[in-house]
Amino acid sequence: MDLFEKCYSFTRADEVKEAGLYPYFHPIEENEGPVVVVEGKEMIMAGSNNYLGLTAHPLVKEAAFKAIEKYGTGCSGSRYLTGTLDLHIELEHRLAKFLGVESVLLFSTGYQTALGVISALVLRGDYIISDKENHACIMNGAMLAKGGFAEFKRYKHNDMEDLENVLKSIPDKAGKLVVSDGVFSVSGEIVNLPDLVKVAKKYGARVLIDDAHSTGVIGVGGRGTASHWNMTSEVDLTMGTFSKTFASLGGFVAGPERVINFLKHNSPAIIFSASPTPASCASALAALDILEKEPELVDKLIANADYMRKGFSDLGFNVLDSRTAIVGVVVGQVEAAFMTWRKLFDRGIFVNAFIPPGVPPNMSMMRTSYMSSHQKIHLDKILDAFLVTGKELGLLK
Ligand SMILES: Cc1ncc(COP(=O)(O)O)c(C=O)c1O
Structure with a gap:
């Protein structure tokens, strides 16, 4: 046919x-x-x-104009090679400080962040365990990992008993990543993070929260889901986007320095894709300034x-x-x-x-x-x- x-x-x-x-x-x-x-x-x-x-916002627009004047309109290369600007580093440092984590890595979109993080971390023999109502980028990140011979399991929406049942069925020794939207993108519901973390810890699983609709929306001063639940040190990885609160385009993952360093050198989404444009970075930085000040x-x-x-x-x-x-x-x-x-x-x-x-x-x-x-x-x-x-x-x- x-x-x-x-x-x-x-x-x-x-x-x-x-x-x-x-x-x-x-x-x-x-x-x-x-x-x-x-x-x-x-x-x-x-x-x-x-x-x-x-x-x-006039300051966000002005930052974008100025960045274009200084750096031009695009980076023409991946972060790995000729596409890293001082602006990328500044944005990573500023976000890490804002979120209270060791390190941050930028991606070109939030969607790409999910693909890039999940497929680089969850490898052959590892398991990704995802809420059934997670955003499509997480599902597709999981499918990509599955293509690399990882295992993909789903649990009933925001149902921590079901999450526990799924985790129970997975061999103890396997690497496990539990992934959930922080704020679910369609319903606006907030994840039950305390129970999710409790169950994940019990079974030795790491936790990735997608804060696309949380950063700038919930938590102290808009610091997202972990902050909302007063659990900043208990979420292993947080990913987010600049396409919403940050009035721009791009994505990021935040977490421990060694993990971010691994992703930086092993995620194809970083290595084989051009870095966020100067105007995108500058406008996200300006938005972050405003969020911090107001x-x-x-x-x-x-x-x-x-x-x-x-x-x-x-x-x-x-x-x-x-x-x-x-x-x-x-x-x-x-x-x-x-x-x-x-x-x-x-x-x-x-x-x-x-x-x-x-x-x-x-x-x-x-x-x-x-x-x-x-x-x-x-x-x-x-x-x-x-x-x-x-x-x-x-x-x-
Ligand atoms: C929960 C969630 N994660 C990720 C994304 C993707 O973000 P981006 O627009 O930066 O690709 C979205 C966008 O709709 C989203 O709702």
């Missing part, structure tokens, strides 16, 4: 487009954070991971998300519970998700429609997310649009 046959018979996206309900790939023409321009029209953004609104932004972010969680709930929506920047509003079927998305879009609200397999069956949702730069007027407009839409589609309890 022709390899491309599956592409020619894939028509689902075209059908949804023809029905005018397609929620993906809509180009943003201008972006000021809470307000964006799409199709020439101002809209309120309620689906971005730009949690502290720093992509539009921790109240984190409080504002959580206050905004809490306001929305309560607001949706008071209106009668089925809202997922969390204390993070992500507020999931469940609408049920895929069709309801597309309809809700379209009506909100027409009312000037830009949210994300999540459908299976990204969410469980019948749990399609509007994944809304907030920024510290959202004002009450923005938030109330979002609630107003949801209310009218919810009434029209019978989504309210």
Whole structure:
């Protein structure tokens, strides 16, 4: 059979487009954070991971401009060879200090960080044990490790009894890495870290937490999941991204110096891929400066998300519970998700429609997310649009 046959018979996206309900790939023409321009029209953004609104911050933009002036637009090489700038080293040191760890290593994206860390650490005969609702980059990192003859096991979402059952079934002598999102990217739920660490330690497993949606969002001054649980010294490795709170692009892993040194010299994702651009590093550094100087932004972010969680709930929506920047509003079927998305879009609200397999069956949702730069007027407009839409589609309890 022709390899491309599956592409020619894939028509689902075209059908949804023809029905005018397609929620993906809509180009943003201008972006000021809470307000964006799409199709020439101002809209309120309620689906971005730009949690502290720093992509539009004058100091972050200025840092990017200056870095381009000084270093040019790209590094044209991997960190290993000619692609290391003093900016990369500075960002690694600054982050290590901020997170209270020995060492940090940058990657070009968060996705690549997961692939690069897991596949370099979990080798033949080792086991990776992953939460079933972890981000796709962890699943794919595990698949990559499996291709290198590591073993891949999954446990029920945030279920530490099941984690223990899985760990019990693994030979004592095998190397083990338990991996979990710190804040789960779809639901916004926070991992049960105390129990996860307790169980992992009992079976001699190391722990990797993905803080993509945690850094700058939870923990003391936004220091992430381990800080949130007051367990900074008990998480072996933390990975993160610059594409969310840090208003940039790139990823990082943080942990003990010897482990970071090993990854630096053994991870193909570092050795065979170009390093983050000067502007990416400089803007992440500027964002880190702001986060350190203005921790109240984190409080504002959580206050905004809490306001929305309560607001949706008071209106009668089925809202997922969390204390993070992500507020999931469940609408049920895929069709309801597309309809809700379209009506909100027409009312000037830009949210994300999540459908299976990204969410469980019948749990399609509007994944809304907030920024510290959202004002009450923005938030109330979002609630107003949801209310009218919810009434029209019978989504309210
Ligand atoms: C939990 C999680 N990890 C990793 C990533 C990947 O980060 P990046 O955008 O830097 O590739 C994401 C992005 O959506 C994420 O949600």
